[in-house]
Amino acid sequence: MFDAAFLRNDLAPTFRQMNSSALGCARGGIGVVPCALVYVEIDSTGSPNCKSADPFCYVEQAITLNRSMKAVGLPGLTVATNVADDVTRYLEKVDTDARPYVLQLAPSKLTLPRNTRFYGAHFKLDMMEQLGAMLHEGELLMVLDTDMLALRTVNEELLQRCQTTGVGAFDISDQEFSAYGDGRVIDDLETVAGGHLQNPRWFGGEVLLASPRFVRELVPCAHACFERYRRVINELNHNGDEAFISAALNLLSDDGHQIIDLGANRVVGRHWSGNTHRDLRWFKGCSLLHLPGCKRLLERQARRPVFSAAHVWRSLVVRHELNRPVWPLRRWMRSRVRSPFGHR
Structure with missing residues (x-):
């Protein structure tokens, strides 16, 4: 693990100064520090869900996310990255108000093959660890994916409940369970958790x-x-941060931690175009939308x-x-193939 004291002493003042205007809600309530990982690795497998060959496409998604958050009165976004100088130079072409804050991640001690699916997503744990060390008491770290859009601010009472329990996650x-079989999903969770879980739940990685x-x-x-995940990575149906973060959340839940469901409270909705799982109008009432199938749309919005x-x-x-007409066919074809599932 990294040296948290070093990060607090040497980097936290810089973070605090550049993000001071973003901390806290407009009404002076719970302080929220939104962050997203932009891990640039040219020679890794990357995300199968991302069709762009440009490794900085995630920066453009972050620009759109940041603009949308500011438009609804949410704090500005902090982008944590392994190549802060490159990201900062990339953002020079963007209006100052649209630029997310940029923070250089300390070197990671997580090790896994570079050909791992969703390789960069695994380092979200580094971001959580390092930015979490900078938080003040009374603040909440808001971990986001870049391919998201803010539609409205987050309910203050919900933030208060998350502050009281300590955590809100997207169940x-x-x-x-319905897409891949509850047995397969639970088996993965318990393998990574290292034992039996009382009430296995899978948590989406787009918001915490x-x-x-x-x-x-x-x-x-x-x-x-993560260490258990890494040892059995080739045996799992899922690659990505959701596997070991979900396993950890389950273990903490079994120890008595209450987890606020951010999906049920419509803090976030994961939307694939054509998916009839929920009426499209339901998503319009969410504070945040995760749009994994619309990355290019979000990138174009940045320009x-x-x-x-x-x-x-x-x-x-x-x-x-x-x-809508082709979605049932796609789902049927996926169920026939039964392909491994991964980061959304």
Whole structure:
């Protein structure tokens, strides 16, 4: 693990200064520190869900996410990356107000083959550990994926509940169990957790709200789960951070931690165009949308002179209607192939 004291003493003042205007809600309530990982690795396998050959496409997604968050009154986004100088130079072409904050990650001690699917996503644990060490008491770390869009601010009472329990996570067990079989998913979870789980749940990696106290408990547990994950990585159906973070959250839940479900409270919705799992209108009431199938749409928004959430929503509606007839066929074909599942 990294030297948390070093990071707090040497880097936290810089982070605190550059992000001071972003901390806290508009009404002076719970302080929220949104962050997203942009891990640039040219020679890794990368994400099968990303069709762009440009490794900085994730920066463009982060620009759109940052613009959308500011538009609804949420704090600005901090991008944690392994190549801060390169990302900062890339952002020079963007208006100052649209630029997310950039933070250089300390070198990682996580080791895994570079040809691992969703290789970069694994280092989200580093971001959580390092940014978690910078939090003040009373703040919440908001861990996000870059391919997201903010539609409205997060309910203050919900943030208070997350602060009280220490954590809010996105329970997507209903989707994972039905898509891949509960037996397969639970077997993966218990393998990575290292034993039987009382109530196995799968948590999506696109959003996590965590207090400093909870981060301090989660990180070592997730590191232990990662080591088990790494040893059996070729036997698992899932590659990515969701496997070992979900396993760690389950272990902490079994120890008595209550986990607020951010999906049930419509803090976040994971939307694939055409998916009839929920009516499209349900997603419009979410604070945050995860759009793993619309990465290029979000990247194009970063290059528009004026950000418009309404423009993005209209595009989502059109894509949804066009894909509705073919979505059942896609799901049937996937069920026949039974391919391994991974990071969304």
